[in-house]
Amino acid sequence: MEPEHVVIIGNGIAGVTAARHIRKLSDKKITIVSAESDYFFSRTALMYVYMGHMKFEHTQPYENWFWKKNRIELQKGFVERIDVHAKKLYLKDENTIGYDDLIIATGSKPNKFGWPGQDLKGVQGLYHKQDLEQLEKNAPNNKVCTRAVIVGGGLIGIEMAEMLRTRDIPVTFLVREESFWNGVLPSGESQLINEHILNHHIDLRLDTNLEEIIADENGHAKAVKTDKGDVIECSLVGLTAGVTPNIDFLKNSGIDLGKGVKVNRFLETNINNVYAIGDCAEQHEAIGNRRPIEAVWYTGRMMGETLAQTICGNKTAYQPGHWFNSAKFFDIEYQTYGWVFSERNKKETELHFHWRHSAENICITIAYDAETKEFLGINTFGIRMRHEIFDRWLTDKKDIFYVMEFLKDANFDPEFYKNYENDIVEKFNSAFGTQINPKKKSWKRIFASS
Amino acid sequence: MKIIQKIGLVIFLIGLAIFTVLPLLGTFILNENSLGQIVQEKNIKSAVFIENLKDNIVNKEFSGMQELSPVVAKALKSANETHTENKEYDKKIYTSTSDMASLIGKKSGSGFIVNNKGLMWLLTFGLGIIGALMFITPQVVTLGKKGIKNDHIYHQDSTNRGWIAWLVFIFLVSFYIVLYFASEYAVNWTYLLDPTSEALSGNPAGHWFVYGFMYCVVMVVMAVRMYIKYRHNVYQMVRTTSVLFFQIVFAFLIPEIMVRLQMPYYDFKNAFPLDYDFFFQWNLKSLLDSGGIGLFILVWGIVLTLIVVPVMVYFFGKRWYCSWVCGCGGLAETLGDPYRQHSSKSLFSWKVERWLVHGVLVFAVGMTVLTLISFFTASGTVIGIKTSSIQNLYSLLIGAIFAGVIGTGFYPIFGNRVWCRFGCPLAAYLGFVQRFKSRFRITTNGGQCISCGNCSTYCEMGIDVRAYAQKGENIVRSSCVGCGICSAVCPRGVLKLENGPEEGRINPTEILLGNDVDLMTLVNKKRSS
Numbered sequence: 001m002e003p004e005h006v007v008i009i010g011n012g013i014a015g016v017t018a019a020r021h022i023r024k025l026s027d028k029k030i031t032i033v034s035a036e037s038d039y040f041f042s043r044t045a046l047m048y049v050y051m052g053h054m055k056f057e058h059t060q061p062y063e064n065w066f067w068k069k070n071r072i073e074l075q076k077g078f079v080e081r082i083d084v085h086a087k088k089l090y091l092k093d094e095n096t097i098g099y100d101d102l103i104i105a106t107g108s109k110p111n112k113f114g115w116p117g118q119d120l121k122g123v124q125g126l127y128h129k130q131d132l133e134q135l136e137k138n139a140p141n142n143k144v145c146t147r148a149v150i151v152g153g154g155l156i157g158i159e160m161a162e163m164l165r166t167r168d169i170p171v172t173f174l175v176r177e178e179s180f181w182n183g184v185l186p187s188g189e190s191q192l193i194n195e196h197i198l199n200h201h202i203d204l205r206l207d208t209n210l211e212e213i214i215a216d217e218n219g220h221a222k223a224v225k226t227d228k229g230d231v232i233e234c235s236l237v238g239l240t241a242g243v244t245p246n247i248d249f250l251k252n253s254g255i256d257l258g259k260g261v262k263v264n265r266f267l268e269t270n271i272n273n274v275y276a277i278g279d280c281a282e283q284h285e286a287i288g289n290r291r292p293i294e295a296v297w298y299t300g301r302m303m304g305e306t307l308a309q310t311i312c313g314n315k316t317a318y319q320p321g322h323w324f325n326s327a328k329f330f331d332i333e334y335q336t337y338g339w340v341f342s343e344r345n346k347k348e349t350e351l352h353f354h355w356r357h358s359a360e361n362i363c364i365t366i367a368y369d370a371e372t373k374e375f376l377g378i379n380t381f382g383i384r385m386r387h388e389i390f391d392r393w394l395t396d397k398k399d400i401f402y403v404m405e406f407l408k409d410a411n412f413d414p415e416f417y418k419n420y421e422n423d424i425v426e427k428f429n430s431a432f433g434t435q436i437n438p439k440k441k442s443w444k445r446i447f448a449s450s
Numbered sequence: 451m452k453i454i455q456k457i458g459l460v461i462f463l464i465g466l467a468i469f470t471v472l473p474l475l476g477t478f479i480l481n482e483n484s485l486g487q488i489v490q491e492k493n494i495k496s497a498v499f500i501e502n503l504k505d506n507i508v509n510k511e512f513s514g515m516q517e518l519s520p521v522v523a524k525a526l527k528s529a530n531e532t533h534t535e536n537k538e539y540d541k542k543i544y545t546s547t548s549d550m551a552s553l554i555g556k557k558s559g560s561g562f563i564v565n566n567k568g569l570m571w572l573l574t575f576g577l578g579i580i581g582a583l584m585f586i587t588p589q590v591v592t593l594g595k596k597g598i599k600n601d602h603i604y605h606q607d608s609t610n611r612g613w614i615a616w617l618v619f620i621f622l623v624s625f626y627i628v629l630y631f632a633s634e635y636a637v638n639w640t641y642l643l644d645p646t647s648e649a650l651s652g653n654p655a656g657h658w659f660v661y662g663f664m665y666c667v668v669m670v671v672m673a674v675r676m677y678i679k680y681r682h683n684v685y686q687m688v689r690t691t692s693v694l695f696f697q698i699v700f701a702f703l704i705p706e707i708m709v710r711l712q713m714p715y716y717d718f719k720n721a722f723p724l725d726y727d728f729f730f731q732w733n734l735k736s737l738l739d740s741g742g743i744g745l746f747i748l749v750w751g752i753v754l755t756l757i758v759v760p761v762m763v764y765f766f767g768k769r770w771y772c773s774w775v776c777g778c779g780g781l782a783e784t785l786g787d788p789y790r791q792h793s794s795k796s797l798f799s800w801k802v803e804r805w806l807v808h809g810v811l812v813f814a815v816g817m818t819v820l821t822l823i824s825f826f827t828a829s830g831t832v833i834g835i836k837t838s839s840i841q842n843l844y845s846l847l848i849g850a851i852f853a854g855v856i857g858t859g860f861y862p863i864f865g866n867r868v869w870c871r872f873g874c875p876l877a878a879y880l881g882f883v884q885r886f887k888s889r890f891r892i893t894t895n896g897g898q899c900i901s902c903g904n905c906s907t908y909c910e911m912g913i914d915v916r917a918y919a920q921k922g923e924n925i926v927r928s929s930c931v932g933c934g935i936c937s938a939v940c941p942r943g944v945l946k947l948e949n950g951p952e953e954g955r956i957n958p959t960e961i962l963l964g965n966d967v968d969l970m971t972l973v974n975k976k977r978s979s
Contacts, residue, residue, distance in 0.1 A: 013901070045902035052602040053939075058907045061916055063796060166601040199595065297900050302965045321964055326898050328941040331597030331682075335898070335943055384943035387896025387963055412895055412946050414937050416684040443951050 014278025017304025338377025458584025767890025769932025786866020
């Protein structure tokens with residue numbers, strides 16, 4: 001008997017993780033269809049290729065023989081249409097692929113909000129491999145690209161700014177908010193990043209919107225106009241105002257769509273044997289504090305792991321644990337565990353304890369419940385923390401006093417680094433009138449499983 | 451700043467150019483007196499050879515070793531042929547032509563270079579150091595804010611296997627070939643360092659002294675680069691200082707001072723089997739003949755290998771040696787740092803590595819066993835195998851070609867730890883302990899890895915760090931030298947070098963942190979049923 005055929009559209013982290021785990025658990029026939037690249041690569045690393053830290057091959061976690069050895073068939077092609085009744089995919093090159101199970105893992109595409117001139121030459125996002133290739137053409141150096149304007153105050157925007165700065169290209173950064181990423185970060189941290197951006201010689205314009213991109217006679221962007229009335233001459237416009245699910249090809253397929261592909265907790269769509277995972281999946285109902293669509297790298301990975309279980313006969317609901325994430329803003333590493341909301345989004349019951357180093361770019365913010373003092377989450381800048389420890393503390397609902405007392409257990413900085421737990425706890429004590437004495441790091445506690 | 455760097459580069463290149471052409475320059479005239487000295491020192495009994503030298507070399511002017519060396523070689527060869535024919539084996543000369551030419555060259559040098567040692571030092575080493583520092587120090591400013599700065603490594607011909615890298619490769623390989631196989635061409639270099647050598651040990655400099663001195667200079671200059679590049683990273687600063695200290699004090703100064711004090715030349719940190727000739731007959735004899743200090747060295751050498759090494763590896767991993775103490779490691783971490791990204795991470799390389807490095811270890815141990823049997827039975831052969839030919843084979847293949855020519859010469863092409871990874875028998879030994887009985891591991895931080903690949907790219911030992919990090923699995927590979935760069939370049943703070951309890955050190959995980967625990971239990975249950 002022919003083994004069941006699982007077809008996955010998209011070779012990003014979600015699709016590839018699903019494929020790998022299905023292979024671990026079964027002998028099903030697996031095909032991954034992608035038009036973006038021959039082999040899986042880590043999207044998050046594209047910036048390092050432009051900056052010259054790595055070559056594109058280095059972004060590929062598996063060697064090229066891996067796929068054949070694991071019997072994962074890779075098909076290059078662009079899916080134009082799906083017939084869910086005939087269980088068939090129609091590719092742009094007029095090939096068709098039949099499936100028994102279909103996994104949609106097509107990820108996202110950069111947002112465009114209908115700005116005049118948004119489709120001009122020299123205007124681009126940064127998401128796909130092709131965007132990187134485009135950027136090499138648009139901005140190989142500061143002779144070709146005399147100035148870049150980046151629109152959108154998020155993680156991709158600041159990455160793009162960092163990339164362009166490595167080639168000494170002047171960058172103007174238009175951010176809609178009055179402080180960088182302050183929809184996510186509390187004000188102290190947002191302020192720290194504002195300063196860091198300016199320190200890297202970026203013309204940061206807060207509280208500024210794009211109105212129009214102006215074309216030259218060749219249909220190439222030559223300037224942008226902001227809502228402040230400024231006209232900024234530039235040769236590149238980076239659109240990095242977030243992403244939306246990449247699902248246009250699913251219209252009229254009968255698959256239930258919202259902003260993304262609607263899925264239940266088992267990652268199933270309204271059509272039998274059709275599933276969606278990763279950035280393009282939209283939960284019917286948000287899980288906890290999470291948004292229905294999470295364009296986060298590791299949630300794609302987790303959905304892939306979960307769906308592989310379901311497809312291989314162990315029906316499993318997607319249950320993301322405690323929220324965590326990380327990023328890097330130029331030279332400042334950022335980690336977050338649990339929930340620390342910005343002033344804009346936080347409830348009244350969420351209070352923050354903030355500590356910032358007097359000279360270095362190091363700070364932490366701990367969120368806790370006003371009544372119960374329960375520890376809700378932590379943001380760290382310039383300090384690395386241990387994921388396992390915070391995951392456990394969140395599960396155990398420890399209070400902020402406990403977190404302070406055992407903070408040294410959580411430190412994950414490299415050896416010989418200066419530690420700041422004593423300073424942090426000292427400030428905490430003076431703010432709360434407590435007399436907490438931070439406990440020495442203990443392997444026993446770190447390895448204790450709760 | 452850019453201008454200072456450019457001037458620095460030019461000055462450095464001038465110094466390097468003078469240093470490079472030096473072996474082909476100079477005037478050599480051997481007088482009767484010096485010949486007498488050589489004959490006496492080397493206990494030369496061959497009248498044929500002495501006559502030949504008197505006729506063809508003495509009081510004649512040679513310009514450059516390239517003129518003198520062939521004449522010496524010819525004389526040596528024809529003398530030995532004559533004696534072989536006449537079965538006068540006691541008159542045969544067993545010194546190699548290279549060594550004989552070096553000896554004669556050293557005694558007969560005259561002219562500008564020999565008379566202006568200080569000036570020549572300034573024009574070579576001096577310009578090299580000044581130029582390099584002028585190029586490197588402005589990086590405090592040009593690299594920008596402190597933090598990991600690997601910008602443009604893959605855009606530059608020097609660090610992306612471009613033409614500059616190939617030139618460096620040719621230079622390094624040629625340098626090592628001269629050092630190991632044509633030391634007579636190093637004679638002019640030795641003159642530059644005679645004053646230094648005489649100040650330290652009381653003896654004129656030989657080509658190994660040139661190498662030792664250069665090693666220290668290169669490490670110091672390139673350590674300045676390390677200090678600047680990794681100025682935000684205390685681990686790198688401390689580690690660099692440590693390798694520098696052990697190189698300068700233990701590998702360079704102490705042995706020279708010991709010679710001055712009539713003691714054997716010995717590097718106290720050089721552990722067997724990296725120090726492969728420790729148990730060779732000549733070394734054991736010289737140690738046993740040196741009284742108390744010789745005996746101490748003998749005991750220390752054995753204790754170092756059998757007790758200090760495993761105990762230290764148990765507590766700290768092999769990094770205490772490979773990236774804090776070892777000279778080869780020291781050069782790799784300073785001079786080799788710009789090339790660390792070239793070590794291959796393919797599965798194929800890993801297979802080759804395991805066979806090769808363990809093969810060398812077996813070879814080294816086998817050779818030592820033979821040597822010791824020979825030593826105690828006072829016989830040159832063991833079960834029909836000539837001990838000295840095994841030793842010579844090892845010295846040539848492993849000691850010279852692998853450790854020297856390939857090990858360092860191939861830095862710009864194959865990465866900076868070719869020798870440590872594929873050839874070092876001590877690394878293989880340390881690795882066994884590290885893999886199976888150690889508190890050391892690289893911890894990966896839960897589910898934070900985004901598989902970007904910086905860690906793998908910059909791992910000098912060719913470990914695919916990412917493969918472990920993306921699974922949330924601790925890294926306990928035997929080859930890891932604990933340089934800490936993977937942790938330094940990780941943009942998400944995923945990796946940390948740790949010496950922790952052995953329990954939980956090896957932690958294969960199926961599902962990463964982030965998914966709810968229930969799922970993990972389910973999967974684990976499914977796996978075990």
